[in-house]
């Protein structure tokens with residue numbers, strides 16, 4: 064550690080970590096060019112804004128109980144509502160971040176109708192970044208004068224070839240001496256393992272207190288910037304804290320760069336919504352000056368690694384510590400908050416706003432607002448796939464669609480209209496959503512181009528950056544549409560759908576006029592059919608569609624064959640996104656079937672993949688039909704394995720999310736039963752958590768005996784063979800239903816366990832490949 068720099072000091076380097084410290088301070092950590100970790104302290108008071116009648120505002124600042132908490136105040140001009148044409152006079156109060164809550168409650172008490180509160184829930188770190196116009200990992204020069212800092216930014220969020228500081232990263236793991244089936248907070252610490260690069264430090268000597276102190280010593284010596292753990296938020300960090308308290312060494316368990324022990328920021332975790340699912344968020348313990356990444360509690364890290372995290376931290380101006388734990392919606396919202404702040408818009412306070420986000424296709428399916436050509440169930444040849452990449456964000460940007468621009472008050476006669484609905488779109492100003500999207504779309508498309516030129520290592524890094532940005536793009540649409548979202552408006556959502564429909568209808572028309580027929584279309588993809596055609600024909604078609612619609616469309620490939628599957632719920636209505644097929648270059652693509660699902664157990668996933676293998680070898684539909692019996696051979700081989708009891712426990716574990724709270728615990732779903740077993744064994748379970756279990760006796764009258772939570776298995780539990788055979792049969796029927804009856808599949812699975820011969824009587828159902836849709 065290199066100590067605090069104060070009084071006329073400067074440093075050049077990367078902005079690494081920041082957090083509010085004492086009442087009116089912000090602590091900032093820089094990784095300097097020459098490799099030092101430097102701490103600076105700045106004086107900082109966040110601002111909140113109050114809008115209301117002028118006299119009411121004047122009365123407010125004169126009240127003693129408000130004055131007590133006010134550092135500084137002034138009247139200033141801001142846009143109060145997104146749709147406002149002009150700025151209004153509002154009151155700005157600067158106060159200590161510690162007093163914000165108190166100040167808010169006093170203002171609310173004085174009249175929540177008279178005073179509208181704004182910018183009160185912008186995280187303090189972010190408001191500091193916005194005010195100084197700097198961002199995480201920015202390369203900059205810091206100048207410290209007295210108690211204040213100033214910054215010279217030598218970097219830009221738009222930059223795509225930025226340098227990243229050379230991090231020191233350690234991985235922390237512990238082994239616990241368990242007394243029960245689960246490791247609990249009362250079990251003593253056995254071993255601590257700290258890994259850095261190829262080096263591995265093992266602490267297993269001395270008393271438990273010695274081990275904890277040794278861990279703190281090692282971390283101080285290694286001084287990592289980033290500490291990775293497997294389950295640090297939900298178990299490891301609170302566990303270490305608890306053991307330190309029990310051993311009376313809590314004040315010496317210092318893992319951060321500040322002289323602070325490992326107390327939790329907040330007492331409890333919370334559940335939150337993202338993409339329509341409930342997730343569990345563990346409470347967080349900060350390592351001030353370092354960043355702890357719990358690989359299991361991060362959405363971004365597993366998918367995009369540090370490259371993706373740094374990219375969204377920079378672009379969306381959200382500190383790494385928060386970005387690793389946040390939902391994509393929160394990450395994207397940070398960029399909107401920045402944009403609003405910069406453009407003089409106030410950010411209305413929304414108490415307990417749910418973050419219920421959906422992807423574009425979820426929303427499309429929910430309200431059928433999107434473009435849909437339903438597919439003909441069965442196998443098809445000579446089929447090619449075209450995808451509009453980032454169709455929705457691109458339309459929002461091109462057509463200037465945002466909550467405040469659709470049906471704006473200022474331009475009722477705007478020539479920019481929404482198709483079918485004839486809503487007007489603002490022609491005077493660029494909306495907030497389009498401004499945000501422009502940055503992300505531009506960067507993403509640059510990374511994709513840069514990938515083509517780069518060496519393998521950089522290609523992978525650019526790929527992680529672009530895929531992190533892709534996630535952010537996906538949520539923009541959800542934010543725009545969600546009724547309660549801070550900057551959302553349902554009209555804007557409907558407008559995007561209308562433009563998307565128009566674009567795809569037009570693309571379909573162009574395809575038809577070039578001799579293609581449209582087999583299937585959904586949201587932003589189309590499957591076309593044309594006999595004896597080549598990739599060149601498709602590429603030419605893409606060029607024509609691109610020039611006529613001005614939208615990016617790409618050619619995915621021509622399938623040797625593709626099978627569109629029927630809906631499981633309504634056998635007669637094809638569901639929109641269930642298919643599998645093989646491209647001419649041998650790539651298999653599958654959507655909406657078991658092997659793509661996160662809750663499918665290994666043995667079923669493997670069986671389905673192996674069943675598709677002989678089919679994937681088929682060059683055309685005729686060969687596919689010839690190979691169908693081989694898929695059934697695979698099926699009976701797996702049935703045989705399951706029936707013999709020959710499958711490892713780990714391959715039978717099913718993972719399901721607990722969706723509701725707390726009633727879900729009372730229900731008899733497998734995951735609820737397993738969750739109750741875990742709670743009885745001392746585990747802390749929250750809604751949204753994924754529960755892993757083995758089915759032991761699905762038919763048992765006592766629900767508690769139907770499954771066993773995976774964490775409680777001892778390696779000798781028998782599984783329910785019949786139930787797993789049923790699951791196997793269902794997964795086989797899911798992909799083969801256009802060709803075989805359920806009875807045939809059942810015969811194959813249950814008919815003759817022990818034999819691996821092909822069942823004799825298999826009559827494929829009639830094919831539907833001669834269809835002429837649309």
Ligand SMILES: [Zn+2]
Nearest residue numbers: 471473474489
């Ligand atoms: Zn307008």
